[in-house]
Amino acid sequence: MEKVTRFSVSMEPRLLRAFDRRLGKVGYDSRSRAIADIVRSYLVDEQWQDAGAQVVGTVTIVYDHHDRDIEQRLTEFQHTHHDAIACTTHVHLDHHDCLEVIVVRGKAAKVRALADQIITAPGVKHGRLVCTAASGQLHD
Ligand code: NI
Structure with missing residues (x-):
């Protein structure tokens, strides 16, 4: 410092x-x-x-795993946008619900649009984007 x-x-x-x-x-x-x-x-x-700025963040979602469509749609979506999705952590919350934390990165406008698409997908019960930045952009 x-x-x-x-x-x-x-x-x-x-x-x-x-x-x-x-x-x-x-x-x-x-x-x-x-x-x-x-x-x-x-x-x-x-x-x-800033739409063109390089950003990083996480999208946290909860969905009902009995809805087979959503698991398939989420997987396809993540393959389509593999350049912006770094990884996904899956937690089986209880008998019904799954929680996923999806690490997203890229240009701010694209990452925000991807997050909106994930959060508003049919079957997602709750979702939130957490916006953060790499340490070089945190002025430490
Ligand atoms: Ni699960």
Whole structure:
């Protein structure tokens, strides 16, 4: 990590108290570390807004494995888009449901579109895209 730069931040006392309460709950030992993480998160969000930026993320979905169509459709979809899908982890949650975590990477617009297609596929009960970035883009 490079040398740190000190700067001062001004904010309303009520906002700062709420921030400090939150930091205590989640376990940050300093405001500096929390603010640095918030800035990184902001930069990752900005990166994902740039359609051509290289991004990485995960799509987590839950579906009923008794629906044979969905397993086949998901597998075909992942083969079709193998360039953007790095790997998939499958968990048999219970008698009915499967959970899959699909690691996706590529240009932001394409990755977001793939995630939308997976999450909205018939048979998917719940899905969410988590957007992150490689460490070189996190300014550590
Ligand atoms: Ni399963």
